[in-house]
Amino acid sequence: MKNHSTLKKPAINLHAQQKVTGKWHYKSYTVVRKIGQGAIGSVYLCMYNGRPVALKMSEQDAAVTVEVNVLKALKKVQGYRLGPSLLDVDDWTAPNGRVYSFYVMEYMEGQTLGSFIQARGKKWLGVLMVQLLEDLEQLHQAGWTFGDLKTDNILVESNPPRIRLVDVGGTTRMGRSIKEYTEFFDRGYWNLGTRKAEPSYDLFAVAMVFLHIYYPRRFERMTGEPSEKLLEKKLYRAKDLQLLHPILRKALKGKYQTATEMKTDAMDKIKQVQRRRSQYRIKIQQKKTYPVKESLSISLVASVFWIISLLLP
Amino acid sequence: MNAGTLKQILLLTDGCSNKGEDPAIVASLANQQGITVNVIGILDDDQTEQPEGLQEVEDIAVSGGGVSQIVYSERLSQTVQMVTRQAMTQTLQGFVNKELRSILGKDQSMEELDPEKRGEIMEVVEDLGETSDLEVVVLVDSSASMRDKLETVKEALFDLSMSLNARVGKNRFCIYRFPGRRSDIDLVLDWSPRLDGISKVFPKLTSGGITPTGPALRAAMYQFSKKQLRRNSDEEPFDIEETGY
Numbered sequence A: 001m002k003n004h005s006t007l008k009k010p011a012i013n014l015h016a017q018q019k020v021t022g023k024w025h026y027k028s029y030t031v032v033r034k035i036g037q038g039a040i041g042s043v044y045l046c047m048y049n050g051r052p053v054a055l056k057m058s059e060q061d062a063a064v065t066v067e068v069n070v071l072k073a074l075k076k077v078q079g080y081r082l083g084p085s086l087l088d089v090d091d092w093t094a095p096n097g098r099v100y101s102f103y104v105m106e107y108m109e110g111q112t113l114g115s116f117i118q119a120r121g122k123k124w125l126g127v128l129m130v131q132l133l134e135d136l137e138q139l140h141q142a143g144w145t146f147g148d149l150k151t152d153n154i155l156v157e158s159n160p161p162r163i164r165l166v167d168v169g170g171t172t173r174m175g176r177s178i179k180e181y182t183e184f185f186d187r188g189y190w191n192l193g194t195r196k197a198e199p200s201y202d203l204f205a206v207a208m209v210f211l212h213i214y215y216p217r218r219f220e221r222m223t224g225e226p227s228e229k230l231l232e233k234k235l236y237r238a239k240d241l242q243l244l245h246p247i248l249r250k251a252l253k254g255k256y257q258t259a260t261e262m263k264t265d266a267m268d269k270i271k272q273v274q275r276r277r278s279q280y281r282i283k284i285q286q287k288k289t290y291p292v293k294e295s296l297s298i299s300l301v302a303s304v305f306w307i308i309s310l311l312l313p
Numbered sequence B: 001m002n003a004g005t006l007k008q009i010l011l012l013t014d015g016c017s018n019k020g021e022d023p024a025i026v027a028s029l030a031n032q033q034g035i036t037v038n039v040i041g042i043l044d045d046d047q048t049e050q051p052e053g054l055q056e057v058e059d060i061a062v063s064g065g066g067v068s069q070i071v072y073s074e075r076l077s078q079t080v081q082m083v084t085r086q087a088m089t090q091t092l093q094g095f096v097n098k099e100l101r102s103i104l105g106k107d108q109s110m111e112e113l114d115p116e117k118r119g120e121i122m123e124v125v126e127d128l129g130e131t132s133d134l135e136v137v138v139l140v141d142s143s144a145s146m147r148d149k150l151e152t153v154k155e156a157l158f159d160l161s162m163s164l165n166a167r168v169g170k171n172r173f174c175i176y177r178f179p180g181r182r183s184d185i186d187l188v189l190d191w192s193p194r195l196d197g198i199s200k201v202f203p204k205l206t207s208g209g210i211t212p213t214g215p216a217l218r219a220a221m222y223q224f225s226k227k228q229l230r231r232n233s234d235e236e237p238f239d240i241e242e243t244g245y
């Protein structure tokens, strides 16, 4: 999509090996490759003093400045890493003579949530949901709504697997109007709530993120069919999510006021499954003399393990 | 801090004007009156090349001090709200820049400040964008070629009102279509704080091949109350004294 206002600078594209030197702080970054491109500029992997960093540059100065402000504010949330840490903010005079704003942040190595689950299996669903809700809990307590929460903006670092949120472009102060969103994950699009920044806005998106893993091509709202019914149907068909259904359903309906409530439910679910597992172990020991029943209970145990595997590492 | 009312005309069209005065000239007139003119050019989903007529889209927005975007109808909803917001930020930045120039000298603008100061000013601009009241006259091209797009336009406008109504500031919208049956524009929906009601009133009928964009813009301009226009062209609607810049 091209922007046609002449007040806007032309979009900029950096190539590998290109050097970007800041106009104010004189730090020099060497481009390795483009990591991603979105509504607001592009993110590049760069090297700085032999260290990998992520550099975001855009022709929309205002948007860059707004994101930097959010990252600065998140830095002040002590003792908790929310979003990438901010390393530098500067301007660069491009070969075309125009000045572009950019910022440099910690490079986060990881897979997106979708590809992580694909590679490592659905047994990670529960744990990652709890981690995600923990991060949101901190963010909300600091007075912010993440806003543009979507599968692409959730990275999973490995060893140990840990969720990290990227792209604070949509991150909005509580009580204000959501700055940036993506339709599929936006409750407003589904006509299931407002675009006011509040915890339940993010929690709706959390549920959509988990649905998205099983509908990678997404789906659209339908005229004539209430979204609530449609989402319910889609949820029902995503069998891998079965154990999480009650939680996801509640989030879609806006029934959770805080991330803590949703996290508690998710943790209870995990505990409940663990408890059932130990009960079945006892049963196996008691029924050892009945070969038929034994095989039956073994298959029961197997299926319980399968269910547990949906929730646990 | 006291935020005034931002005034915008949002023009949605799929082609080039072919009757009456030059729309770019009308747009610059509107801009002088404190109104921002934004234009969205809608392409058919199967259209691969940009039709020549859509150059006009950019020209109108540039003279109207606004933002323009050419977009496929499937992306209309997100574009409409993005364009409206960008234009608000742009207008507010314009005010701030003017203020900076009066304090720091002729060549000062936000871009020349170091990133640290720019960040602080941007906070102020964002605050203003969230709290200012906003009035939008939506002007929908309803010439024959738009027939298949009106449903999408309706959805996009509904969506726009949802986004803007999540703001702290108040909003007022009205919708006109052009060409009108007997005049340049016909009222579709009178000033209203939200656009929920548009489903019923949105026009199904489309007219023939004339697209009098210029006259329609002029008529749209008059929908902002005359009294307000005069006041705003004389004085700054924003009180940014307290920012300290």
Ligand SMILES: Nc1ncnc2c1ncn2[C@@H]1O[C@H](COP(=O)(O)OP(=O)(O)OP(=O)(O)O)[C@@H](O)[C@H]1O
Binding pocket: A035, A036, A037, A038, A039, A040, A041, A042, A043, A054, A056, A084, A105, A106, A107, A108, A109, A148, A152, A153, A166, A167, A168, A169
């Ligand atoms: N600090 C980082 N480390 C590693 N990868 C990153 C980092 N920041 C962003 N990315 C990757 O780059 C992609 C694009 O970045 P980002 O989402 O910030 O751009 P955007 O222009 O705001 O896009 P969007 O359309 O999602 O708003 C992200 O989806 C993410 O995968």
Ligand SMILES: [Mg+2]
Binding pocket: A038, A039, A040, A148, A167, A168, A169, A170, A180
């Ligand atoms: Mg973004």
